[in-house]
Every structure is written in structure tokens, then in C-alpha cells.
Amino acid sequence: MFISLAIALPFIIAALIPLIYKHIRQWHLGWFVLAVPVALFMFFIRFIQPVATGKVFTSTYAWIPSFNINFVTYLDGLSLIFVLLITGVGSLVTLYSIFYLSEKESLHHFYCYLLLFMGAMLGVVLSDNLMVLYAFWELTSVSSFLLIAFWHHRKASRAGARKAMVITVLGGISMLAGFLMLAQMADSFSVREIAAMTLTNEALFIPAMLCILLGAFTKSAQFPFHIWLPDAMEAPTPVSAYLHSATMVKAGIYLVARLSPVFGGSAVWFWVITVIGLITLFWGSFNAVRQTDLKALLAYSTVSQLGLIMSLFGVGSMAYYFGYADEHLIYTQATFAALFHLINHSTFKGALFMMVGIVDHEVGTRDIRRLGGLMAMMPVTFTIAMAGSLSMAGLPPFNGFLSKEMFFSAMLTIKNVDVFALSSIGILLPVIAWVASVFTFIYSVILVTKTFFGKFKPERLDKRPHEAPFGMLISPLILSLSMLLIFFFPNVLAQYILSPAMRSMYHEAPIEKIVPHITPWHFNTELMMTVGVILIGLLLYKYLPKWRRVYQIFTRERSFNALYDASIQKAEQWSDHVTMRYMTGNLTHYFMYIYVCFVTLVSGYFIIAGTFSYDATINAPIANYEWIMVFVIIFAAFYILFAKQRMTAVLLNSVIGYVIAFLFVVFRAPDLALTQLVVESITTVLFLVCFRYLPDLQAGKKRSKRARKWHGLIAIATGATVTMIGLAVLNYDKFAPISSYFDDALNLAGGANIVNTILGDFRAFDTMLEVVVLFIAGLGVYTLTKLKPKKGAAKDENQ
Amino acid sequence: METVMLVVVGILVMVATYLILSRQVLKVILGTAILSHAAHVLILTLGGLKKGNVPLIDDSDGPYTDALPQALILTAIVISFAVTAFVLVLAFRTYRMNGTDDFEALRGNIDD
Numbered sequence: 001m002f003i004s005l006a007i008a009l010p011f012i013i014a015a016l017i018p019l020i021y022k023h024i025r026q027w028h029l030g031w032f033v034l035a036v037p038v039a040l041f042m043f044f045i046r047f048i049q050p051v052a053t054g055k056v057f058t059s060t061y062a063w064i065p066s067f068n069i070n071f072v073t074y075l076d077g078l079s080l081i082f083v084l085l086i087t088g089v090g091s092l093v094t095l096y097s098i099f100y101l102s103e104k105e106s107l108h109h110f111y112c113y114l115l116l117f118m119g120a121m122l123g124v125v126l127s128d129n130l131m132v133l134y135a136f137w138e139l140t141s142v143s144s145f146l147l148i149a150f151w152h153h154r155k156a157s158r159a160g161a162r163k164a165m166v167i168t169v170l171g172g173i174s175m176l177a178g179f180l181m182l183a184q185m186a187d188s189f190s191v192r193e194i195a196a197m198t199l200t201n202e203a204l205f206i207p208a209m210l211c212i213l214l215g216a217f218t219k220s221a222q223f224p225f226h227i228w229l230p231d232a233m234e235a236p237t238p239v240s241a242y243l244h245s246a247t248m249v250k251a252g253i254y255l256v257a258r259l260s261p262v263f264g265g266s267a268v269w270f271w272v273i274t275v276i277g278l279i280t281l282f283w284g285s286f287n288a289v290r291q292t293d294l295k296a297l298l299a300y301s302t303v304s305q306l307g308l309i310m311s312l313f314g315v316g317s318m319a320y321y322f323g324y325a326d327e328h329l330i331y332t333q334a335t336f337a338a339l340f341h342l343i344n345h346s347t348f349k350g351a352l353f354m355m356v357g358i359v360d361h362e363v364g365t366r367d368i369r370r371l372g373g374l375m376a377m378m379p380v381t382f383t384i385a386m387a388g389s390l391s392m393a394g395l396p397p398f399n400g401f402l403s404k405e406m407f408f409s410a411m412l413t414i415k416n417v418d419v420f421a422l423s424s425i426g427i428l429l430p431v432i433a434w435v436a437s438v439f440t441f442i443y444s445v446i447l448v449t450k451t452f453f454g455k456f457k458p459e460r461l462d463k464r465p466h467e468a469p470f471g472m473l474i475s476p477l478i479l480s481l482s483m484l485l486i487f488f489f490p491n492v493l494a495q496y497i498l499s500p501a502m503r504s505m506y507h508e509a510p511i512e513k514i515v516p517h518i519t520p521w522h523f524n525t526e527l528m529m530t531v532g533v534i535l536i537g538l539l540l541y542k543y544l545p546k547w548r549r550v551y552q553i554f555t556r557e558r559s560f561n562a563l564y565d566a567s568i569q570k571a572e573q574w575s576d577h578v579t580m581r582y583m584t585g586n587l588t589h590y591f592m593y594i595y596v597c598f599v600t601l602v603s604g605y606f607i608i609a610g611t612f613s614y615d616a617t618i619n620a621p622i623a624n625y626e627w628i629m630v631f632v633i634i635f636a637a638f639y640i641l642f643a644k645q646r647m648t649a650v651l652l653n654s655v656i657g658y659v660i661a662f663l664f665v666v667f668r669a670p671d672l673a674l675t676q677l678v679v680e681s682i683t684t685v686l687f688l689v690c691f692r693y694l695p696d697l698q699a700g701k702k703r704s705k706r707a708r709k710w711h712g713l714i715a716i717a718t719g720a721t722v723t724m725i726g727l728a729v730l731n732y733d734k735f736a737p738i739s740s741y742f743d744d745a746l747n748l749a750g751g752a753n754i755v756n757t758i759l760g761d762f763r764a765f766d767t768m769l770e771v772v773v774l775f776i777a778g779l780g781v782y783t784l785t786k787l788k789p790k791k792g793a794a795k796d797e798n799q
Numbered sequence: 800m801e802t803v804m805l806v807v808v809g810i811l812v813m814v815a816t817y818l819i820l821s822r823q824v825l826k827v828i829l830g831t832a833i834l835s836h837a838a839h840v841l842i843l844t845l846g847g848l849k850k851g852n853v854p855l856i857d858d859s860d861g862p863y864t865d866a867l868p869q870a871l872i873l874t875a876i877v878i879s880f881a882v883t884a885f886v887l888v889l890a891f892r893t894y895r896m897n898g899t900d901d902f903e904a905l906r907g908n909i910d911d
Contacts, residue, residue, distance in 0.1 A: 584906070585906035586902055586903065586906050587827075587902045587905075587906070588820055588821070588822065588902055591819055591820055592820065595816060595820075616802055618801070618847075619800055619801050619802055620800040620801065620847075620848045620849040620850070621800065622800045622803060626800070630803055630804075630807055633807055633810075633811070634807060634810055637810055637811055637814040637833065638810075638814065640814060640818070640829065640833070641814060641817060641818075646825060649826075649829055650829070653829055653832055653833060656811070656833065656836055657832075657836060660836055660839065660840060663840070664843070666849075667843060667848050667849060667864070668849065668851070668852065668853045668854070668864040669843065669853075669864075669869045669872075670853060670855070671869060671873060672839075672843075672869055672872055672873060672876070675873055675876050675877070676839075676876055679876050679877070679880045682880065683832065683880060683883055683884075686883070686884055686887055687887065690887045690888070690890070690891045691825075693891050693894065693895065702822075703821060703822055711816075711817055711820040711821070712817060714816060714820065715813045715814070715816035715817035715820065716813055718812055718813060718816045719809040719810060719811075719812040719813025719814075719816065720809060720813075722808060722809050722812045722837070722841070723805050723806055723808060723809030723812075726805035726808060726809075726841055726844065726845060727802065727805055729845055730801055730802075730805070730844075730845065737865065738867070739846075739865045739866060739867045742866050742867065743861060743862075743863055743866075745856060746856050752855060752856040752857040752858075753854070753855055753856075754854035754855070754856065754863060754866035755854055755866050755869045755870050755873065758866060758867065758870035759870050759873060759874070763870065766874065767874070770874050770877060770878060773878055773881055774877065774878075774881045777881035777882065777884060777885045778881075780885045780888070780889075781884055781885055781888045784885075784888045784889060784891075784892045785888055785891075785892075
């Protein structure tokens with residue numbers, strides 16, 4: 001119950017912001033918003049203790065029960081990690097944003113979107129129902145779009161926002177298809193229930209898995225969908241730190257972790273996740289080295305780290321294949337490392353983004369070609385950068401070192417396995433991991449040295465750099481401190497945060513065995529690999545200008561960005577082309593679509609369903625004078641088609657109207673006859689008055705012969721269809737008529753004329769609205785005849 | 800009688816459709832007028848023709864002919880009158896502003 005409220009809180013506050021922001025002008029709006037993540041963080045901290053003892057918390061709120069879609073929240077160890085990251089990093093980012101964004105920005109928009117995101121993200125990680133999860137998932141995409149485009153006057157912001165939106169929503173739709181297949185197989189929308197089933201032999205197992213993975217990969221910026229993340233760096237830096245490194249991009253990882261019990265143990269799942277993860281890891285780190293913009297460097301670094309975590313979950317899925325015998329427990333260590341690195345990445349990447357934001361804010365640029373020698377001017381910022389970079393590169397004494405070592409040992413273990421055809425190419429996995437780590441080391445070095453060491457270049461800077469205000473430094477300092485604390489006390493984190501998450505991923509495993517004891521100081525092969533990374537990394541960094549030429553092979557024309565641009569351009573052209581084909585602006589064409597659809601749908605249905613029936617026995621007899629009237633109508637109708645004079649056409653229309661009035665008399669409808677006579681007379685007069693001003697029928701251009709043929713065909717088909725409907729309905733007797741009710745009009749309404757009582761009493765409200773319609777039409781007529789266009793209006797119309 | 804009237808309705812609809820598809824505003828308006836005639840006759844016919852007496856309780860005894868379609872048509876006649884009047888004046892105004900009543904010319908093109 002309270003958990004649902006916790007999800008709702010950010011949404012409620014987001015809705016309130018437009019109302020209150022005017023009244024708290026003397027305060028930065030961020031102070032008010034800060035209360036939300038802090039309160040939520042405090043709230044969720046209380047769950048650590050019970051969740052660590054194995055408890056889970058659920059609540060259900062019926063949403064669309066008939067479709068089995070309910071708002072079910074489910075808080076277990078895995079959710080708790082993400083919830084704490086969302087609210088914890090959310091608090092720090094909000095605090096940081098107060099100093100980063102000046103009050104001149106449209107803060108109410110910014111914080112509204114930010115809260116929207118926070119609520120949506122909490123929804124993603126706390127929902128048990130697949131459909132609800134999907135809804136929140138897309139909401140995170142939308143809020144990310146809004147936040148990237150926050151400075152919407154910049155073209156790059158808009159383009160980046162669109163790219164992120166297109167790619168993540170594309171994956172989202174595929175994920176929806178995957179969810180539906182999954183629900184089809186399991187006959188349930190509940191993740192918990194699905195996780196407890198065995199679906200491996202279902203036909204849809206692999207398609208559902210691949211569809212869902214596409215969603216997870218686009219969201220978590222895995223190769224080759226990573227291209228949106230660097231462009232998303234157009235967002236304000238607090239957003240980059242929050243959405244695009246610490247939380248939203250980990251939604252895909254969350255999904256993979258959450259669904260591992262369902263899909264884990266299959267070869268496809270293992271290979272796709274591990275290989276895509278490793279490619280992403282390498283490609284991200286390789287490209288980060290060539291960046292000159294600090295934020296772009298961090299973006300590629302995030303891509304690479306996400307790939308690392310992803311590949312660890314791939315390796316960890318081996319545990320589902322082998323079971324939990326003592327000799328196989330080693331595979332669960334990969335999952336443990338993934339969860340551990342997930343937290344570590346949020347701490348050091350969050351701190352680094354904030355550091356870059358500070359540099360950008362105080363120096364005025366993020367371009368490493370203009371930066372340098374800032375160490376003396378910004379000592380605190382430099383300390384943060386040092387801590388973050390060392391942790392990112394995987395060096396002690398920071399938390400990144402620990403999880404990086406565990407990553408190495410996972411990759412070393414998996415190379416010896418001989419299932420899933422691993423024995424032949426297994427050795428590649430640790431090699432790729434090691435090479436990627438070398439590049440990670442290089443870009444970490446670049447990040448620090450190019451910004452803080454080297455020559456200070458004041459002539460290239462717009463501002464005189466100085467240390468940031470204290471408020472801005474609080475958040476990254478807290479994160480840096482936590483990096484140190486995790487390094488020295490990793491087992492506290494393991495016991496209270498990581499082991500419950502492990503429990504929710506491996507339900508059947510003995511929990512005390514799958515949570516390792518982390519030793520900060522150790523000596524083994526992994527440490528040797530790290531030493532190798534440092535030595536080779538330093539060497540490569542020294543000779544960077546010599547081998548930089550490698551990057552010239554990968555030009556923009558050959559990148560996935562070019563592919564994306566081309567497909568967007570082609571799609572726009574194509575859609576333009578198709579739309580222009582049928583949206584001609586010609587009324588006749590639109591009428592034709594309507595008629596053709598009407599004819600094909602209705603007569604098509606009659607033919608397919610075979611429902612047409614006709615019975616002539618109930619027909620009333622026809623008198624001779626009635627035949628005459630019928631033929632007059634038919635003659636007049638046909639003659640209109642050939643009328644040369646507008647006067648003839650109008651009068652023929654009146655003839656039809658008057659004869660119908662007489663038919664009303666014959667058909668026992670005196671009121672209709674009277675009304676029809678009056679209306680027909682007025683209409684005729686109106687036509688004649690207007691004709692004074694309108695051109696003659698012959699003045700306009702005739703349709704072409706071909707058009708006439710087609711229009712004639714459509715006209716005949718439409719007429720025939722209407723007659724057919726009428727004939728089929730004539731004998732319809734499934735429901736008894738309700739008209740006999742009105743025969744008692746004298747008692748019910750006190751009127752002898754039944755038609756009048758229906759209009760004036762039984763259906764009086766309808767009649768009143770009909771009068772309103774008449775009144776509006778009258779107003780329209782009056783306006784059109786009386787009002788003169790303003791001067792210049794005619795010119796406007798021609799523009 | 801019903802069958803014959805339904806054929807008449809079909810012919811009216813056909814003529815109306817052909818007029819509505821033409822290029823001249825005026826013919827389109829005439830087409831809509833004829834289309835509403837057709838609709839009125841259709842509704843009345845489907846309620847059954849000459850199945851009872853005039854629905855005036857004072858003047859005749861039951862069974863009365865179905866009064867509900869008549870009430871519907873009465874509403875429809877008035878509304879179609881309002882629409883015809885409005886569209887006529889609109890056409891008049893369009894012609895005065897643009898100097899043409901040809902849809903092909905009225906649609907303009909994107910470059911304008």
C-alpha cells in the first residue's frame with residue numbers, strides 16, 4: 001500500500017509544481033523538489049533490514065481486472081537496489097541541480113520532468129505486472145525525451161532527444177510484443193509467477209526472449225543501439241548524471257536480471273547477452289578514447305560499462321544451466337559482480353558527470369583541447385575527478401577495483417566451460433575483457449590529465465576558472481566518499497544489499513554460499529591482469545598520437561549514426577510521398593474514399609457473411625397514382641444530371657421535394673408533409689437567391705471522360721448498396737418495435753398528435769438541441785453574409 | 800410498395816453521389832439536398848408503409864402507423880434545411896472571396 005503511494009508521490013508533486021512554482025519565487029524550486037527523493041530514500045531505507053532477512057513486500061491495486069492487468073507492486077532484494085539508486089542518486093542530483101541550474105531557466109518544466117522520470121523509474125522496478133511495467137518503461141522514455149530536449153532552442157538537443165526517443169521506443173514496442181508472447185505462454189502477467197514456471201520447451205520461448213532483449217538493449221544502449229546515448233548528452237548535466245548513467249540506462253539491465261530466472265540456462269540467452277555485452281564493452285571504451293568532449297567521453301564510457309554489466313549477467317545465467325552444486329557456484333559470482341558493479345558504476349559515474357558539469361559551469365567549456373592545468377585552481381574538483389577516474393579504471397583504493405577484479409575472474413572461469421560450444425572460442429572472452437579494460441584505463445587517464453594537468457590555456461577560455469561553490473561539491477564528494485567506504489567495507493554492502501538481490505535471482509540456491517566474502521587486498525591472476533592493464537595502458541597513452549590514426553578508419557560515414565540518419569531521412573521522404581499521394585486537397589477525392597470504403601465494406605460484408613435476405617410478401621399494395629409519383633421522382637432525379645441550366649436543376653430538386661411531400665401524405669404522415677412543403681419552398685427560394693451570385697453550371701470546367709466513368713460507377717454502386725441494405729433490413733424482426741409505447745401518448749403526454757408528443761415531450765431534450773443547431777446555423781449564415789473581411793485578410797489567405 | 804420505394808431511394812442516392820463527386824460547389828450542394836431526401840424516404844420506408852392509420856389519436860382509431868420514424872424524419876428535415884442553408888451561404892462567400900466555384904481550383908497548392 002505504502003509502496004504504491006511511494007510511486008505515486010513524484011507524480012503528485014509533479015502535478016503540483018505548475019501550481020506552486022509562482023508562489024515560491026524567492027526560493028530555488030529545487031529545494032522544494034529535493035524533499036521528494038530524500039523522503040523516498042528515507043522511506044525505502046527502512047526496508048533494507050526486513051528484505052535482508054528474506055522478506056518481500058507486495059501490494060495489489062485493481063486496475064483492469066477483466067484483462068488481468070493490475071497495479072501490483074513487488075519489493076524484493078533486486079528491486080531494492082534500484083529503488084535505493086533511484087532515490088539516493090536522485091537526492092544528490094537534485095541537490096546538485098539547485099546550484100547547476102540558475103533560476104532564469106524554466107525550472108518548473110525541468111523539475112516536473114525530473115519527478116515524472118523518478119516516478120516512472122520507481123514504477124519500472126517495483127511493478128510485478130508486465131503491462132504496468134511496460135507502461136512505466138515507456139514513460140521513462142518520454143520523460144528522458146523531454147529532459148534531453150530541455151534546451152529546446154538548440155538544434156542538437158532536439159535531434160538528440162528524437163534519436164533517443166526513436167531508438168528506445170522502437171525497442172519498447174518490440175519488448176511489448178515479447179511481453180505479450182511471454183504472457184501467452186505463461187497465461188499470466190505476473191513476473192513472479194512467470195519466473196516460477198518452466199517455459200523452455202514452448203515454441204514462442206526464443207522469439208519472446210529476443211523481442212524482450214531488443215527492448216533491454218535499446219534502453220541500456222547496447223551495441224549497435226548505443227548511438228543514442230552520446231547524443232543524449234545535450235541534456236543538462238544533472239540529467240546526464242541521473243538518467244543517462246545512474247538509473248534509466250540500467251532499466252534494460254534490470255529487465256535482464258529480472259527475467260534471468262525465466263530465460264537463463266538457455267544457450268541463446270547466454271550467447272546473445274554475453275557477446276553483445278562484450279562487444280559493447282570494447283566498442284564503448286575504444287571510442288571513448290577518441291572523444292574530445294568530456295561528456296561524450298563519459299557517455300561512451302557509460303556505454304562500455306553497461307556492456308560490462310550486461311556480459312556479467314550473461315555469464316551468471318550459466319548458473320541456471322548447471323544448478324547449485326558446490327563446484328558450479330562459481331557462475332553465480334558473475335551475477336554478484338554485475339550487481340556490485342552496477343552500484344559502483346552509479347557512484348563513480350555520477351561523481352564524474354557532476355565533476356564535468358562543474359568544469360563546464362566554472363570554466364565554460366568541456367573541450368579537452370581547450371582545458372588543462374586546472375589542478376591548482378580547482379583542487380576539490382580535481383580530487384573528485386581523481387577518485388572517480390581511479391575507480392572507473394579499476395584501481396585501489398576504490399570500489400571499482402573490487403568489481404573489476406570480480407569481472408576478470410568471471411571471464412577467466414567461463415573460458416574453461418565446455419557447454420554451448422564455449423570450449424573453442426572461450427579464451428576470447430577474457431581477452432576482450434582485458435583489452436577493453438586497457439582502453440578504459442586510457443580514457444580514465446585522458447579524463448584527468450587533459451583537464452587538470454598540462455599547461456593552463458587561459459587564452460582559449462571565456463571565463464576565469466575558479467573552484468565551484470560548496471553546494472555544488474557536496475553531492476560528488478558524498479559519492480567519492482562512498483567509493484572509498486565501499487572499498488574498505490565491501491561485505492557490509494554484500495550482506496545487506498547484494499545478498500537479498502542474489503536471493504531474488506536464484507530462488508533455490510543456498511544463499512550463504514552464493515554470496516562471496518570480498519577481500520579488498522588479494523594476490524592472484526586477476527591482480528596480475530590489472531597490473532598488466534596499468535603498464536600497457538600507460539604505454540599506449542604515452543604513444544597515443546602515434547596510433548591515433550586507427551580511428552580514421554571509423555569515419556562518420558561508416559558509422560551506425562550514418563545508418564540512422566539515412567533511415568530517418570528515407571522514412572520521412574517515403575511518408576511524405578505516400579501522404580501526398582492520397583491527401584490531395586481535393587474534396588472529390590476524399591468523397592471518393594468515403595464512398596468506396598462504404599460500398600466495399602457493406603457489400604463485402606453482405607457477400608462474405610451471406611446475410612442478405614429479401615421477402616416481398618409484406619409489401620403494401622401500390623395504387624396507380626403512386627406509380628405516377630414514383631416515376632416523376634425518378635425522372636426528375638435523372639434529369640438533374642443532364643440539366644444545362646442551374647435554374648432547371650434547382651426546380652427539379654424542388655419537384656423531388658414536393659412529390660416526396662405528397663408521398664408523406666399517402667404514407668399517413670401529415671406532419672411530415674406540412675414541414676416538407678414549407679422547408680422545400682424556403683430552400684428553393686434560398687437556392688434561387690444565391691444563384692444570382694454564383695456562376696452558371698456550364699461556367700465550371702467539366703470532369704474528364706475518365707473521371708465521369710469512375711464517378712458514375714461509384715454512384716451506381718453506392719445507390720445499389722443503399723437499396724440492398726434497405727431490402728435486407730425490411731424483414732428484420734430480431735427485436736420487437738418500441739413504437740407501440742407512444743400510442744398511449746394521450747395518457748402519457750396529454751397530446752393527441754403522437755409525432756408532436758414525441759418531439760415536444762418524450763424526446764424534448766433532443767428537440768431543444770436541434771433548435772440549438774438551427775440557431776448556430778443561423779448565426780453562421782448571418783456571419784457569412786454580413787461580416788466584411790478585415791483589411792489585409794484577403795492577402796493573408798493567399799499566403 | 801416498400802420495394803419500389805427502396806429502389807427510388809437507391810436512384811436518389813446514386814444521383815446524389817454523382818453530383819457530390821462533381822467539381823462544382825453548386826452541384827455538390829444539390830447533391831447533399833437530394834441525399835437528404837433519400838435518407839428521409841429510406842427511414843420512413845423501413846418503418847413500414849401504410850400499416851395503420853394516421854397517428855392522430857383524436858381523428859382516427861388504432862392501430863396507428865409507426866410514429867417514431869416520422870418524428871426522426873421531422874428532426875432530420877429541419878436539420879438538413881439548416882445545413883443546406885449554411886452550405887449555400889458558405890459557397891456564395893467562397894465564390895465571392897476566391898472567384899471560382901471549382902474544387903480543383905479551390906484546393907490551392909502547397910507552394911502558395
